[in-house]
Amino acid sequence: METLANLALGFSVALSPYTLMLAVVGCFIGTIIGALPGLGPSNGVAILIPISFALGLDATAALVLMTSVYYGAMYGGRISSILLNIPGDEPALMTTLDGYPMAKRGEAGNALVLSGAASFVGAFLATIGLILLAPVLARVAFLFGPAEYFALYLLAFCTLGGMASNNQAKSAIAACIGLGIAMIGVDSTSGLPRLTGGNLHLYDGVDFLVAIVGLFAIAELFFFIESHGKGSSIGVVLDKVKIPWKYIRETIPTMLRASGVGFVAGVLPGAGASLGSFLAYMTEKSIAGEKGKFGTGVPKGVAAPEAGNNAAAGGALVPMLTLGVPGSGTTAVLLALLMTLNITPGPTLFRDNPDVVWGLIASLLIANVVLLIMNVPMVKIFVKILSVPAWILLPGVTMVSTTGIFALTGSYFDLLMLIGFGVLGYFLRKLDVPTVPVILGILLGGNMEDALRRAMTLSDGDPSYLFSSPIAIGLWIAAIAGFVAPMFLRGILKKPQAVSD
Amino acid sequence: MTKTLLKALMTSAVVAVSATGVTTTAASAAECIAPANPGGGWDFTCRQIGKILFDIGAVEKPVQVTNMPGAGGGLAYNTVVAERSDDPDLIVAASSATTTRLAQNAYAGMTADQVRFVGAIGADPGVIAVAADSDIKDLGQMVEMIKADPGSVAFAGGSAVGGFDHLKPLMILKEGGFTDITSVKYIGVDGGADAITQTVGGFTQAMTGDMSEVVSFLSNGDIRVIAVLTDERVPGFEDIPTAKEQGFDVVAVNWRGLYVPKGISDARFEEWAGKLQQVADSDAWAQAMKDNGLAPFTRVGGDFQSYVDGLVSDINAMSKELGVLQ
Numbered sequence: 001m002e003t004l005a006n007l008a009l010g011f012s013v014a015l016s017p018y019t020l021m022l023a024v025v026g027c028f029i030g031t032i033i034g035a036l037p038g039l040g041p042s043n044g045v046a047i048l049i050p051i052s053f054a055l056g057l058d059a060t061a062a063l064v065l066m067t068s069v070y071y072g073a074m075y076g077g078r079i080s081s082i083l084l085n086i087p088g089d090e091p092a093l094m095t096t097l098d099g100y101p102m103a104k105r106g107e108a109g110n111a112l113v114l115s116g117a118a119s120f121v122g123a124f125l126a127t128i129g130l131i132l133l134a135p136v137l138a139r140v141a142f143l144f145g146p147a148e149y150f151a152l153y154l155l156a157f158c159t160l161g162g163m164a165s166n167n168q169a170k171s172a173i174a175a176c177i178g179l180g181i182a183m184i185g186v187d188s189t190s191g192l193p194r195l196t197g198g199n200l201h202l203y204d205g206v207d208f209l210v211a212i213v214g215l216f217a218i219a220e221l222f223f224f225i226e227s228h229g230k231g232s233s234i235g236v237v238l239d240k241v242k243i244p245w246k247y248i249r250e251t252i253p254t255m256l257r258a259s260g261v262g263f264v265a266g267v268l269p270g271a272g273a274s275l276g277s278f279l280a281y282m283t284e285k286s287i288a289g290e291k292g293k294f295g296t297g298v299p300k301g302v303a304a305p306e307a308g309n310n311a312a313a314g315g316a317l318v319p320m321l322t323l324g325v326p327g328s329g330t331t332a333v334l335l336a337l338l339m340t341l342n343i344t345p346g347p348t349l350f351r352d353n354p355d356v357v358w359g360l361i362a363s364l365l366i367a368n369v370v371l372l373i374m375n376v377p378m379v380k381i382f383v384k385i386l387s388v389p390a391w392i393l394l395p396g397v398t399m400v401s402t403t404g405i406f407a408l409t410g411s412y413f414d415l416l417m418l419i420g421f422g423v424l425g426y427f428l429r430k431l432d433v434p435t436v437p438v439i440l441g442i443l444l445g446g447n448m449e450d451a452l453r454r455a456m457t458l459s460d461g462d463p464s465y466l467f468s469s470p471i472a473i474g475l476w477i478a479a480i481a482g483f484v485a486p487m488f489l490r491g492i493l494k495k496p497q498a499v500s501d
Numbered sequence: 502m503t504k505t506l507l508k509a510l511m512t513s514a515v516v517a518v519s520a521t522g523v524t525t526t527a528a529s530a531a532e533c534i535a536p537a538n539p540g541g542g543w544d545f546t547c548r549q550i551g552k553i554l555f556d557i558g559a560v561e562k563p564v565q566v567t568n569m570p571g572a573g574g575g576l577a578y579n580t581v582v583a584e585r586s587d588d589p590d591l592i593v594a595a596s597s598a599t600t601t602r603l604a605q606n607a608y609a610g611m612t613a614d615q616v617r618f619v620g621a622i623g624a625d626p627g628v629i630a631v632a633a634d635s636d637i638k639d640l641g642q643m644v645e646m647i648k649a650d651p652g653s654v655a656f657a658g659g660s661a662v663g664g665f666d667h668l669k670p671l672m673i674l675k676e677g678g679f680t681d682i683t684s685v686k687y688i689g690v691d692g693g694a695d696a697i698t699q700t701v702g703g704f705t706q707a708m709t710g711d712m713s714e715v716v717s718f719l720s721n722g723d724i725r726v727i728a729v730l731t732d733e734r735v736p737g738f739e740d741i742p743t744a745k746e747q748g749f750d751v752v753a754v755n756w757r758g759l760y761v762p763k764g765i766s767d768a769r770f771e772e773w774a775g776k777l778q779q780v781a782d783s784d785a786w787a788q789a790m791k792d793n794g795l796a797p798f799t800r801v802g803g804d805f806q807s808y809v810d811g812l813v814s815d816i817n818a819m820s821k822e823l824g825v826l827q
Contacts, residue, residue, distance in 0.1 A: 046538050141698050141702070142698060142701050142702035142703075143702060144702070145699060145702055145703075145704030146688070146704065186572075186573070186607070186661065187661075188661045188662075188689050189661070189662055189688075189689065190661075190662050190663070190825060192825065193607075198609055198610075199609075200571065200572040200575045200576055200579055200608070200609050201571065201572070201576070203571070203572035203573065203575060203607075203609075204570075204571055204572055204573070323694055323697075323698055324692075324694035324717065325691070325692070325694045325695045325698055326691075326692075333538070336538075336541055336544075339545075339793075345717075346694065346716075346717025346718060346721070347717055347718055347721035347723060348717045348720050348721050349717065411571065411576070454688040454690070457655075457686055457687070457688050458655050458686060458688060458704065458705070460652060
């Protein structure tokens with residue numbers, strides 16, 4: 001009952017016409033920011049913070065605007081993943097795997113509506129989870145030390161091998177390239193710069209967004225130039241947009257499971273939405289097995305990562321609000337926003353600032369409904385963008401994403417790096433090496449290394465420390481199973497196929 | 502259909518332009534560079550000081566704030582040294598992190614004498630905290646435990662190895678007569694709150710950080726602060742003893758202040774120092790400090806420059822000993 005009373009308080013704060021307007025504006029801007037490669041949710045929110053100061057918004061209004069942008073970007077990221085095979089932001093990476101093949105098959109509208117619905121389910125369940133479980137879940141963070149985090153990241157990498165179905169060795173190579181790139185920058189354990197060549201621009205490491213836009217958008221542009229504008233994979237058959245009830249019904253169990261997986265990944269500080277969508281996708285893939293045809297454009301492959309990443313986005317708010325530990329890049333920026341508004345997130349936030357917390361939760365629920373409404377009817381507009389010929393669309397996307405990258409840092413160096421990644425992406429694709437594991441290596445490699453090095457510092461280099469808790473052992477078993485199982489399953493599953501041939 | 506695309510492009514252009522628009526500078530107004538993204542400590546320094554400078558009439562036009570993130574402040578430092586070394590209207594936010602990195606040669610060879618440190622007007626006191634149920638009762642006991650077995654107390658802090666949070670317990674240990682500082686365990690995590698999480702979870706035994714990072718955990722009863730690293734007990738937290746009164750003469754605060762380019766005239770340097778003193782004396786700044794958990798810490802002009810010089814050489818010596826610097 002107390003929860004309901006609190007929620008009523010939250011809605012009384014968030015449901016004024018003015019804040020509702022801010023929510024709608026925030027959702028719209030967020031969707032666009034998410035959809036544009038080069039502007040991720042964390043950068044979108046970071047860019048808008050000075051604007052909210054300039055507008056003189058009070059704490060609640062600023063929070064409503066920023067969380068709408070945050071959730072909006074989570075929704076928007078899928079659009080370019082599905083339509084262009086270029087992820088709009090990091091968490092939308094996994095959506096390209098099945099979303100784009102679906103769109104190529106002429107089901108772009110279905111994929112967009114389905115992923116919109118999955119996003120809604122994920123975000124909605126995560127917000128409910130946040131309301132009911134925040135104080136309890138906050139304690140989970142105390143159970144995760146360096147050894148547990150290392151095992152968690154290991155689990156992610158062990159399941160990676162099964163992702164590219166054609167050649168596991170190539171995806172392993174790709175992951176290693178990503179891990180190598182993740183090493184660039186100041187090493188947080190020793191404080192010394194590595195692989196920077198003394199260049200100050202490399203001290204902060206390589207931004208994921210630069211890598212994503214380079215490997216996907218710029219590489220696509222190179223292919224386009226090479227083929228003189230023919231043969232580009234961009235350009236998808238347009239279909240009538242109807243609500244694909246059949247797909248939505250079929251994928252409900254997937255959405256529910258993916259929301260659970262994503263939410264838990266989000267709650268763990270430092271794991272974040274990318275890991276959430278990745279683990280959600282891989283879980284569903286292993287449940288469906290080889291017959292599930294993941295990677296060829298199946299509805300479940302679209303629903304799982306979208307429910308997962310939106311649930312993780314909600315889950316990431318749990319440690320941020322209850323402990324002041326951001327669970328992802330974007331929540332780190334939201335945390336900074338709260339601090340500038342003189343609100344210190346932490347264990348006492350729920351007690352000291354109930355109006356802020358419950359206003360935030362209410363605005364999340366509002367934003368989620370607004371986004372569902374905005375994303376289902378308006379999906380037609382996004383699909384229509386497709387009919388723009390590739391020779392306008394591709395340079396347009398490149399221009400916007402380049403501007404976006406430049407706006408982040410104001411540094412020409414990132415643009416050079418962007419082109420470098422474009423060249424890398426071009427050659428990798430020529431060699432038929434998948435680029436998704438490269439990005440995952442960059443995204444997760446740094447965190448994984450930090451966890452390992454911290455574990456080694458605490459244990460004086462004793463490797464048995466890595467198996468010192470039940471949680472760590474459980475994650476290790478899951479990781480080994482995830483790595484080994486596909487090898488055996490493949491043998492079992494291939495035999496009947498050989499007979500039928 | 503092309504229209505839709507155009508609309509999308511235009512919207513994004515507006516977003517991009519407004520983003521950069523905030524950070525462009527009018528020629529004659531003063532500019533404050535925050536060497537980080539909006540929202541952090543340096544951004545706060547620029548925005549608060551900039552706003553108060555204008556409100557109390559110390560500058561004629563509103564101070565423009567430019568965010569220049571990169572290399573932990575190194576990119577901004579490089580810009581000031583290489584491109585704007587005689588700009589009289591430029592101020593740059595700085596803190597203990599700036600001097601720590603300079604002392605450790607983390608700005609690609611640039612040194613602290615390439616700019617002038619004009620003043621600090623507030624500080625976040627350093628603290629050492631343990632989990633509420635920890636056996637460690639005070640600083641003396643902790644130092645004795647480490648003397649007996651250096652591996653028995655592992656520290657977590659929000660800065661990298663060799664960073665300011667790492668140096669705090671080492672300064673205390675050196676005061677306590679323990680010299681083998683490389684044997685002390687320290688892990689650098691993502692911020693003070695994360696360090697507390699690791700300590701409450703029992704993965705590390707003590708947390709080293711700033712007062713503002715521990716306040717909410719303190720009132721929740723998760724942790725105990727065993728020492729604050731200031732000259733006097735901090736107002737509002739009178740029950741927390743200083744390291745000094747426990748017999749360890751260590752003062753380590755994360756000061757918030759400004760530096761200016763080296764090439765400006767002495768008169769202009771003094772002028773900025775005077776303006777900063779005005780801000781420090783204002784009611785608005787007193788309120789801003791209270792809201793953000795800062796303690797008063799005012800040192801301006803030549804006085805501050807010599808404080809910074811001392812700090813840099815101390816940290817430099819300790820970093821060499823630690824092995825984070827050759």
